[in-house]
Amino acid sequence: MPPKQVNIRALARELNLSVSTISKALRDSYEISPATKARVLALAASLQYQPNPYASSLRGKKSRTVGVVVPEVADSFFSLAINGIESVLKAAGYHVLICLTHEQLDNEKGILQEFRNGRVDGVLLSISRETADAGHIRALAEQEVPLVFFDRVLDEVAAAKVVTNDYESGYAATRHLAERGCRDIGFLGISNSLSISNKRMEGYLQALQDLGLPFRESNIVACSNDLLSNYRTITKLLQRRHRPDGLVASVEKLTASTYQACRDLNLRIPDDVKVICFSNLEIAAMLQPSLTTITQPAFEMGKAAAQLLLKAMKGKDVRGGDVVIPSVLEERGSTGALH
């Protein structure tokens, strides 16, 4: 049975070698004879030697760890994006430290503050719904910690960004509803500082205008991060005398509340209200009715962001290299297609 904590010195003692020889052998240095290397490697394997990561990081000033800062993990988009990120970074020998802001700016600030002294070699960030100001993000940039935004970006920060075509998707969603006969389309936003929400909304507004549909201020509602309050907000919208006959829900989280509100108000989807959601729900086709979605390329966005970050961590300037990966409109029952 191997001893409790086997370190490089234990190996050295055992083989009557110096610690530096061991270290070099383990790192396959050309300075070490093949015979010695073999002996060292054999012993290391038999004792299940595992280098202390903190010692290496302290010494080498690099952690081989990337911080991934996201609002939430209980969300199809982010969990798929994380899978994409992980697939790339793991192959490149990096660890992934997932940090959750729970949509709160204070948490985000705290996490980025912690990243200011070498904990991570780079950061992938999707900002919280509360994040409007870039102070804490710029502070990171000042420490020269490589940073790549994905999905929820802050335009004013000069860092690489991987996004989807939010504006076009908002436009396409709205046009789709119009083509399906909607004349009075509502937009469910999630934050008025969030790039994705705003761009999707701008697409929505432009589509209304291009299609000659009326714009009503009251058709745009701001949702929160609380399920019940979103349910109430949507219910109120649908109880109005002139209720919308179509809804664009700008994030996945609003799906359940929207469906529940319609059900409780005895509004039939798609007959009374048509619904399209930005969503990566795997089960969208099985909803009642099946849900027309704008599906984001979550996994691919994660991969692309990780790849950009790898480049940035190698010292390349990637700030110009923004990536846009388009979303896909999947037509289903909630906008009146046969399921």
Added chain:
Amino acid sequence: MPPKQVNIRALARELNLSVSTISKALRDSYEISPATKARVLALAASLQYQPNPYASSLRGKKSRTVGVVVPEVADSFFSLAINGIESVLKAAGYHVLICLTHEQLDNEKGILQEFRNGRVDGVLLSISRETADAGHIRALAEQEVPLVFFDRVLDEVAAAKVVTNDYESGYAATRHLAERGCRDIGFLGISNSLSISNKRMEGYLQALQDLGLPFRESNIVACSNDLLSNYRTITKLLQRRHRPDGLVASVEKLTASTYQACRDLNLRIPDDVKVICFSNLEIAAMLQPSLTTITQPAFEMGKAAAQLLLKAMKGKDVRGGDVVIPSVLEERGSTGALH
């Protein structure tokens, strides 16, 4: 603008103090005068001093980090459990390092191997579907790294466990289908080494026996980790001459495949086949038809596991303190209730 990397020595130089005085002041030691503390804290704040975590960890032999090893994050159960874990550990000042096995034993081994030299102070583990042998887990235990299992446990390892009542839930699911008129009930398992799958199946078998329902070997099918292959497996089961009139799906991942298979075969749920799934899908009530679920207390299980681990990391022996938190059967349309 603060300098690039501000460390304790920079603070010391600036204030004409020694590094140890700074260190003590920052840790609010009784040895330091209030006046000095104030000066140090003020400077640290103004320079946004952030201690190097690797130096502290190396020195103190503790990382204030917990490793959370799960099969997958794109899954309602695990993402909610992670939220529960994080809520407890963050409050206790720990970091959470989420590691994904993607249901592969080799990944799990690699991750636990890495945990053998101080990277984490404790581990929360939910094993992969491939994990049958406990060697790599016992190896961790030998290094005296505190470990708590949650949900997917390995009975043969002497470590604390937080689980739900899998046997009773399998029993309850089966009885529920029987009460709804099913006479020929199938069971969709996910692995025959996995505790949860086996216990749920034992409950299923016992219920069949107690209720005098026939047991057919062929009614038990083993699913994989691949969506398409699961879809084919379930389709084949439902195409048999004597196809089941009820299905117990033992994990959330099987929901979409089951619904899709029924749809493609023109089998109506619940008329032709009744379905109950172990699932934490928030949107279960909005499926077509709404899905009867066994809902696991994911968040609470995560919390309980984290709390146990905190105790274990304080040196307490928690191996006896297993926790069982019951699941809840939510009756909906897929087993014939009015939605």
Added chain:
DNA sequence: CTGAAAGCGCTAACAG
């Protein structure tokens, strides 16, 4: 080819 020694940033004896 191998070894001695310095030092990453921080903490904690121990002295003063």
Added chain:
DNA sequence: CTGTTAGCGCTTTCAG
């Protein structure tokens, strides 16, 4: 109350 010093485990000159 403050400072000096040693050392966590590892990597990397620089000497031999």
